[in-house]
Amino acid sequence: MKFLGALLLLFTLLDRILAQSAQMLTVSESGSRSMRINVVFLSEGYTETDLPKFAGHVQSVVNLLFAREPWKSYVTYCNVYRIEIASNQSGCDNGDASGPGGLRDTYFGTGFNNSGVAQLLTLSGQGSSRAFSLLNQWVPEYDVPIVLVNDTKYGGSGGQIAVASVNGSSAAIVEHELGHSFAGLADEYDLQFAGFNPTEMPNTTAQTNRNLIRWKHWIDAATPIPTPELAANDAVVGLFEGSMYRTNGWYRPHNNSLMRNLNRPIGAVNREQFILNFYKRVSVVDGFAPATNSRPVTGPEALSFSVERKSPVTEQGVGIEWLVDGVVQAGVSGTNWTVKAAQLGDGDHSVTARVRDLTAFVRADPTKLLEDSVTWSLSVSGQTPDSLVAWRAAYGPDGATPADDGVPNLLKYALGLDPLVTAGRASLPAFEWNGDFAALRVPRAGRREDVEYVVEFSSDLVTWNSGAPVSVTVEDSPAVLLVRDATAVGADGQRFLRLLVRPLAN
Amino acid sequence: MNPKSRRAWVLVAALLMGGLWWGRMRSTTTESLPLEDALGAAAALQVHQSGAAESLSPRTAEAAASPAPAIAAAASGRQRAFRMVLNGDAVELEAATELRGDFRPARRGAIWAPGRLCCRLLDAEQRVLAEDTVPAPDFTCTVLDGGDEATGGAPRLVRFTADGPVVFQVRLPEIPAARELRVYRLTGFVPPPAGAEPAGRLLASLALKP
Numbered sequence: 001m002k003f004l005g006a007l008l009l010l011f012t013l014l015d016r017i018l019a020q021s022a023q024m025l026t027v028s029e030s031g032s033r034s035m036r037i038n039v040v041f042l043s044e045g046y047t048e049t050d051l052p053k054f055a056g057h058v059q060s061v062v063n064l065l066f067a068r069e070p071w072k073s074y075v076t077y078c079n080v081y082r083i084e085i086a087s088n089q090s091g092c093d094n095g096d097a098s099g100p101g102g103l104r105d106t107y108f109g110t111g112f113n114n115s116g117v118a119q120l121l122t123l124s125g126q127g128s129s130r131a132f133s134l135l136n137q138w139v140p141e142y143d144v145p146i147v148l149v150n151d152t153k154y155g156g157s158g159g160q161i162a163v164a165s166v167n168g169s170s171a172a173i174v175e176h177e178l179g180h181s182f183a184g185l186a187d188e189y190d191l192q193f194a195g196f197n198p199t200e201m202p203n204t205t206a207q208t209n210r211n212l213i214r215w216k217h218w219i220d221a222a223t224p225i226p227t228p229e230l231a232a233n234d235a236v237v238g239l240f241e242g243s244m245y246r247t248n249g250w251y252r253p254h255n256n257s258l259m260r261n262l263n264r265p266i267g268a269v270n271r272e273q274f275i276l277n278f279y280k281r282v283s284v285v286d287g288f289a290p291a292t293n294s295r296p297v298t299g300p301e302a303l304s305f306s307v308e309r310k311s312p313v314t315e316q317g318v319g320i321e322w323l324v325d326g327v328v329q330a331g332v333s334g335t336n337w338t339v340k341a342a343q344l345g346d347g348d349h350s351v352t353a354r355v356r357d358l359t360a361f362v363r364a365d366p367t368k369l370l371e372d373s374v375t376w377s378l379s380v381s382g383q384t385p386d387s388l389v390a391w392r393a394a395y396g397p398d399g400a401t402p403a404d405d406g407v408p409n410l411l412k413y414a415l416g417l418d419p420l421v422t423a424g425r426a427s428l429p430a431f432e433w434n435g436d437f438a439a440l441r442v443p444r445a446g447r448r449e450d451v452e453y454v455v456e457f458s459s460d461l462v463t464w465n466s467g468a469p470v471s472v473t474v475e476d477s478p479a480v481l482l483v484r485d486a487t488a489v490g491a492d493g494q495r496f497l498r499l500l501v502r503p504l505a506n
Numbered sequence: 507m508n509p510k511s512r513r514a515w516v517l518v519a520a521l522l523m524g525g526l527w528w529g530r531m532r533s534t535t536t537e538s539l540p541l542e543d544a545l546g547a548a549a550a551l552q553v554h555q556s557g558a559a560e561s562l563s564p565r566t567a568e569a570a571a572s573p574a575p576a577i578a579a580a581a582s583g584r585q586r587a588f589r590m591v592l593n594g595d596a597v598e599l600e601a602a603t604e605l606r607g608d609f610r611p612a613r614r615g616a617i618w619a620p621g622r623l624c625c626r627l628l629d630a631e632q633r634v635l636a637e638d639t640v641p642a643p644d645f646t647c648t649v650l651d652g653g654d655e656a657t658g659g660a661p662r663l664v665r666f667t668a669d670g671p672v673v674f675q676v677r678l679p680e681i682p683a684a685r686e687l688r689v690y691r692l693t694g695f696v697p698p699p700a701g702a703e704p705a706g707r708l709l710a711s712l713a714l715k716p
Binding site for chain 1: 530568574585587589591600601605606607608609610611613617619620621622628640641643644645646647648649651652653654656661664665666667668669671672673674675677693694695
């Protein structure tokens with residue numbers, strides 16, 4: 001029987017050990033982890049029996065957090081995961097499940113009443129180490145780790161890992177604590193606490209000169225400085241006295257924001273800091289094509305570029321500009337852009353996609369965090385100018401023949417021939433029969449938009465006619481223009497054909 | 507118990523434990539898990555379908571190399587986590603762990619602000635190899651708490667910061683030449699010039715094994 005008892009004990013221990021193996025589940029994923037803010041929930045005080053409830057508890061916190069700004073507008077910037085690990089007992093120390101003074105055997109060793117503060121719910125030292133170990137194993141790219149404690153007593157705490165109970169009000173503590181740990185914000189309470197060393201922070205200042213206040217871009221000219229601490233000013237950005245644990249001499253931008261009072265709006269200045277901190281971590285650009293940023297272009301070619309951008313849920317959205325050699329291309333704002341290499345011309349060029357979050361929530365972005373750009377460097381050769389104006393500038397007037405081959409510049413432009421090389425017969429317009437009809441075939445590198453191609457017909461070389469009813473266009477593609485006589489040539493008749501190229505008025 | 511029946515019991519126990527082990531391990535590696543319900547109108551997170559399968563195993567360097575918008579190619583697959591204990595102004599290194607994942611490239615450097623700790627890797631010649639900042643886990647946080655049921659919802663001041671010792675972790679690039687890890691408590695929010703000491707107090711200088 002002793003042997004059986006030992007086996008039973010071994011079996012129980014093994015079950016306990018194995019019960020504490022974790023699994024990670026994706027709650028929602030909007031992009032690769034390196035391109036997103038990764039929010040990770042860890043379960044605490046859930047027994048194996050309790051664990052099925054964890055998903056719903058996580059969802060409640062997610063719903064609250066992402067219903068509030070700025071998380072609401074930037075929900076697509078976030079991935080959310082949950083790591084499930086069972087505890088031996090439900091709840092936590094000094095919670096509703098344990099009762100006051102009661103201790104529970106839980107994986108992260110959390111408990112209320114830390115430092116005598118009833119709702120201060122913290123991880124034990126070993127629990128913190130365990131939390132980091134799980135994060136390292138499952139989501140080492142974590143940005144916002146949150147331990148969710150399966151106890152209905154209200155409470156939580158901040159720090160590198162936020163802690164909250166499943167009490168419906170506890171998520172507000174997480175929201176506030178992320179102001180510190182994620183956005184680098186200070187509390188805005190005006191408590192006097194001599195032991196605290198006041199310092200300038202994004203939402204605190206000792207500065208009272210309106211023009212030197214860090215958040216002056218949010219203060220209306222009509223707002224008095226300092227700003228009266230009245231409920232009527234709760235929605236106003238100003239300079240309210242009391243912050244940095246000083247009741248005077250230090251100021252805050254909001255009368256009553258989330259950084260002062262739980263369940264309050266975040267405030268415009270703090271919201272701006274959150275968004276800047278999103279962009280300190282991730283770019284507004286998710287990807288681009290072609291992937292190679294530098295390449296030679298040796299002939300006529302349509303060059304296509306694209307960027308993949310993030311999509312904040314804001315009215316203003318994300319703007320895209322395309323630049324060639326630093327010059328913004330008017331009227332081009334899509335995620336894709338195509339340009340003919342000939343438009344760039346021979347030489348070294350850069351094509352840049354400049355992407356920017358246009359949110360009204362950020363008014364000051366001195367280091368352009370909300371912006372990112374992708375630049376392709378191109379070494380272009382073998383191109384001919386793509387406009388008659390540029391052609392004339394490069395090769396001279398329309399009647400000139402730089403190659404001395406009798407083919408004038410204007411015709412070479414229309415046909416896409418190299419002006420400096422003798423034109424071959426095959427590259428010039430040629431007579432052909434089209435059934436019983438005399439026809440002129442005009443080969444061309446492409447249809448020029450700033451010249452007119454007219455095939456004319458004559459019986460006497462004196463009077464020339466074109467268009468219906470004299471002629472019929474058989475083909476008019478970028479590569480070929482084929483026009484035939486409308487009347488079949490008789491046995492004794494004679495017809496003359498010619499191509500007229502005429503510049504179109506600009 | 508005779509030897510024959512003991513052997514039988516051992517066999518039964520081994521089978522039971524094996525079955526238990528297999529069952530547990532299976533739940534962490536192969537179980538097919540549903541994606542969550544939609545987040546609701548306000549929280550319209552797009553669900554990345556391929557994420558469901560990949561979520562079942564820890565990220566590896568191979569997994570990190572997966573879908574590839576070109577910009578992600580700059581991301582790194584390897585880092586080192588330094589887990590430390592902060593007690594007042596004393597810092598001890600608890601563990602150093604190699605991490606593999608889909609780490610993002612640094613965008614605009616670390617976040618410099620009071621209330622954060624700066625952690626720097628240095629080589630044997632005291633050159634700064636890498637640095638990052640993390641929220642100081644003991645940074646004072648006091649807020650009007652309106653969720654306190656004991657007061658019937660009347661806001662009262664509550665401190666939400668734990669007393670030390672507290673554990674924190676910093677993730678830094680994996681650099682073989684690193685010989686020292688320094689930890690500073692920051693007092694300013696202006697980044698120091700390259701190589702200069704941060705505005706703040708040096709809390710610890712921890713030797714790292716080659």
